[in-house]
Amino acid sequence: MVEYSRMIKQKKEEVLGVVTEALPNATFRVELKDGRNLLCYLSGKMRMYHIKVMPGDGVRVELTPHDEARGRIVYREKE
Amino acid sequence: MIPLKSAKEIKTMEVGGRKLAWVMGQIKIKPGMSLKEIDRLAEQLIEKQGGKPSFKMVEGYHWASCLNVNQGVVHGVPNDYQLKDGDLLSIDIGMFYQGLHTDMARTIRAKSEESGVRSQDEKFLEAGKRALAKAVQAAKSGSRVGHISQAIEKEIKRYGFQPIQALVGHGVGKKLHEPPAIPCFLKGKIANTEKLKSGMTLAIEIIYTQGKPKVVVNNDGWTIETADEQLAGLFENTVVVTKRGPIVLTKKANYT
Numbered sequence: 001m002v003e004y005s006r007m008i009k010q011k012k013e014e015v016l017g018v019v020t021e022a023l024p025n026a027t028f029r030v031e032l033k034d035g036r037n038l039l040c041y042l043s044g045k046m047r048m049y050h051i052k053v054m055p056g057d058g059v060r061v062e063l064t065p066h067d068e069a070r071g072r073i074v075y076r077e078k079e
Numbered sequence: 080m081i082p083l084k085s086a087k088e089i090k091t092m093e094v095g096g097r098k099l100a101w102v103m104g105q106i107k108i109k110p111g112m113s114l115k116e117i118d119r120l121a122e123q124l125i126e127k128q129g130g131k132p133s134f135k136m137v138e139g140y141h142w143a144s145c146l147n148v149n150q151g152v153v154h155g156v157p158n159d160y161q162l163k164d165g166d167l168l169s170i171d172i173g174m175f176y177q178g179l180h181t182d183m184a185r186t187i188r189a190k191s192e193e194s195g196v197r198s199q200d201e202k203f204l205e206a207g208k209r210a211l212a213k214a215v216q217a218a219k220s221g222s223r224v225g226h227i228s229q230a231i232e233k234e235i236k237r238y239g240f241q242p243i244q245a246l247v248g249h250g251v252g253k254k255l256h257e258p259p260a261i262p263c264f265l266k267g268k269i270a271n272t273e274k275l276k277s278g279m280t281l282a283i284e285i286i287y288t289q290g291k292p293k294v295v296v297n298n299d300g301w302t303i304e305t306a307d308e309q310l311a312g313l314f315e316n317t318v319v320v321t322k323r324g325p326i327v328l329t330k331k332a333n334y335t
Contacts, residue, residue: 001134001145001173001182002153002284002313003249003256008303011295065298 013063014074019055028053030061030071038063040071051076081250081258083278088179088252089319092280095176096317096328098128099183103172104331108189110164114146117170118157125174133173133180133255140301145171145184147302152286152294152311153246154301162189167200169313173255180255182282183329184315200310203289206238207314210285215318218325220277224259225269227283232264235287243292243311246303248284251317263287275320280328284315 017038021029026042040061042053053059058077064070084092102124108117122143125132132143140156147155147169148162155169162168171184186204188197210231217230227248235242242263250257259273263286290309297304305311317328 001137001140001171001255002246002286003260004245005247005260005262006245008245008294008296011297011304011306 010065012065015061015063016077017059017061019053019057019059022053022055028073030059030073032061038069038071040073043072043074046073046076081273081276081279082252083276084252084280084319085278089278089280091177092179092181092252092317092319092328095130095174095179096181096183096330097332098130098176099125099172099174099181100329100331102128102174103170103183103185103329106170108162108168108187110162110166110189110191112189113159113161114148114155114157115159117146117168118142118144121170121172125172128174128176130174130176133175133182136175137255143172145169147171147311147313149310150305150308152243152288152303152305153313154303156299156301164189164191165197165200167204167310167312169311171313171315179253180251181317181329182251182255182315183317184284184313186312186314202238203240203310203312206235206240207285207287207312209238210234210287211283211314211316214283214285215316215325215327218275218281218283218318218320220275220320220322220324222275223269223272224261224275225265225272227281228262228272229265229269231285235263235285240287240289240312241292243286243288243294245292245294246284246286248315249282250280251282252280277320277322279320280317281320282315282317284313287312
């Protein structure tokens with residue numbers, strides 16, 4: 001077996017969805033391609049670069065294995 | 080403190096290492112074999128040699144080997160996946176024999192008789208084998224851990240591949256993992272790394288990839304893969320540092 005020299009991050013799944021609702025504090029309701037509805041928050045990088053996200057936008061959401069009902073918006077698709 | 084082994088302990092590890100090398104040599108893979116089959120075979124062979132699978136002694140791990148396919152790097156949990164023609168399989172096995180562990184690993188291609196040799200894969204595997212040989216040579220009494228790391232990094236990069244930074248080789252013996260940590264690349268000055276002394280037993284691991292060195296762990300909590308899904312390779316031997324130079328313990332006996 002191999003030894004770890006530092007923490008290795010969990011593999012996170014990335015899915016596509018559409019923003020349905022804008023909530024306070026950079027939180028959004030997103031409907032994923034597969035029908036699921038998630039409460040997502042805007043990633044720090046997107047906030048830092050002032051990227052506006054509105055209902056109707058297509059976004060990429062990062063899912064964590066720890067909570068099925070939450071997601072992290074990491075990209076806004078250009079249309 | 081890096082533990083030093085007594086002459087008696089080294090002799091025991093020599094025997095254990097030879098047995099482990101025999102086990103490794105007996106594992107021949109073909110497309111169609113499942114990882115669970117291969118793991119079961121490894122376990123049977125280890126017990127046949129009078130040892131115990133070291134990895135089963137690791138908290139939370141219930142198999143005798145770690146099997147990693149293609150972009151799998153290390154700690155792959157054996158499952159029902161069936162090998163396809165051309166898959167690269169890294170097999171990592173540890174054996175506990177008479178109180179001491181030895182650890183070794185190889186990456187091999189699963190191929191049917193008709194399939195040809197894919198030259199890029201052969202080069203990729205060659206890089207790992209050469210790096211292991213050079214790393215072992217660097218494990219001399221009086222040298223430092225940094226010399227081993229440097230040798231690995233130099234050889235892997237010479238072939239155009241990347242050593243993985245998050246995973247390291249290690250001392251081995253009474254415990255499966257002992258100090259020192261042996262990275263596959265040199266960070267900082269060699270003079271700041273530990274000195275190697277006679278009696279140290281090291282599991283030198285070559286962990287490298289064709290793509291970028293970032294790795295992620297799967298949802299099963301064990302399997303580690305490359306983040307960019309490029310091929311990864313693994314080669315490992317247990318060696319003992321002696322006054323007359325490094326000796327590979329996980330080697331089959333020479334019959335004269």
